[in-house]
Amino acid sequence: MVYILTILTCLLGCGILVGIKILFAFELTSFSLFFIVPVGAMFSSAAICSGYPFGIKKNNIKPSKGQVITVLILAALMFFVLQYGYYMVTYLDEDYHINYRFQGDHISEFVFIDSGKEINFLRFLVHSINTQTITFSYRSLSESVEANKVVNWVFFVLDFIGFLAGGYIIYYYLVSSAIYCDNCNKYMKKKKMIRLTGNIQEKLNILKESIENKDISRIKELIQSNVTEKKPEEMYVDTILNYCEDCNDGYLIFEFFVETRKGKFVQDGKRTIKVRIDNEIVKNLVQ
Numbered sequence: 001m002v003y004i005l006t007i008l009t010c011l012l013g014c015g016i017l018v019g020i021k022i023l024f025a026f027e028l029t030s031f032s033l034f035f036i037v038p039v040g041a042m043f044s045s046a047a048i049c050s051g052y053p054f055g056i057k058k059n060n061i062k063p064s065k066g067q068v069i070t071v072l073i074l075a076a077l078m079f080f081v082l083q084y085g086y087y088m089v090t091y092l093d094e095d096y097h098i099n100y101r102f103q104g105d106h107i108s109e110f111v112f113i114d115s116g117k118e119i120n121f122l123r124f125l126v127h128s129i130n131t132q133t134i135t136f137s138y139r140s141l142s143e144s145v146e147a148n149k150v151v152n153w154v155f156f157v158l159d160f161i162g163f164l165a166g167g168y169i170i171y172y173y174l175v176s177s178a179i180y181c182d183n184c185n186k187y188m189k190k191k192k193m194i195r196l197t198g199n200i201q202e203k204l205n206i207l208k209e210s211i212e213n214k215d216i217s218r219i220k221e222l223i224q225s226n227v228t229e230k231k232p233e234e235m236y237v238d239t240i241l242n243y244c245e246d247c248n249d250g251y252l253i254f255e256f257f258v259e260t261r262k263g264k265f266v267q268d269g270k271r272t273i274k275v276r277i278d279n280e281i282v283k284n285l286v287q
């Protein structure tokens with residue numbers, strides 16, 4: 001089941017990306033932001049690799065380091081599979097113009113003028129990196145930079161790293177961020193409880209104290225009192241209940257969000273707090 005899902009998203013993802021190349025002569029995988037952040041590669045890889053962590057989660061397979069290594073290998077492999085896909089749709093028409101619409105003959109039918117060697121996949125890849133002209137765009141301005149080998153190889157490596165990152169991110173998002181119940185061999189469910197704003201520390205202390213004392217009515221009261229809070233200032237805390245449906249084991253996770261200078265809220269992962277809660281409280285909160 002995991003393997004079927006993995007193969008399915010790999011085929012689908014690569015198919016779509018090669019399809020974009022055919023239709024628009026554009027490689028989504030080399031799209032980057034602020035010149036160096038390979039977002040195109042990261043998103044593509046996350047989508048392509050998603051079947052693997054999704055299958056792990058659905059089948060309640062215990063997370064392991066081996067899975068992290070597997071998803072990284074998968075991402076690396078898919079990076080080159082995709083390059084091969086791009087190569088497979090590269091054709092030369094009668095005027096020797098490159099096209100990706102199957103006009104003329106496939107590039108492998110030709111040889112390099114200087115060396116006389118046939119254009120196989122590896123030579124094609126190296127040659128395209130060496131000679132590529134990179135177009136930078138910033139807002140409405142667009143700047144083309146003459147082919148520069150070193151710069152091109154740096155971008156190629158960045159795209160590759162972007163692929164590894166994308167694979168890791170989707171694994172982390174789907175598997176690592178979930179809590180696994182060792183008693184029942186399954187992933188815990190998540191339920192968003194409350195967003196604490198205003199006097200956060202005080203509310204956190206009360207909540208923690210009530211959890212320790214197993215004061216269920218107090219906890220419920222707190223959770224219900226805080227629903228209609230005004231827009232948060234500077235920071236807020238999201239409270240997420242992670243619980244096992246079978247044995248009612250559970251944790252409350254407090255995630256801290258801090259306002260940036262631009263007025264956006266970003267999570268401060270270092271401050272995340274995980275509190276184990278009693279089975280009785282879980283039962284009450286899940287209802």
Ligand SMILES: [Zn+2]
Pocket residue numbers: 181182183184185244245246247248249
């Ligand atoms: Zn359980």
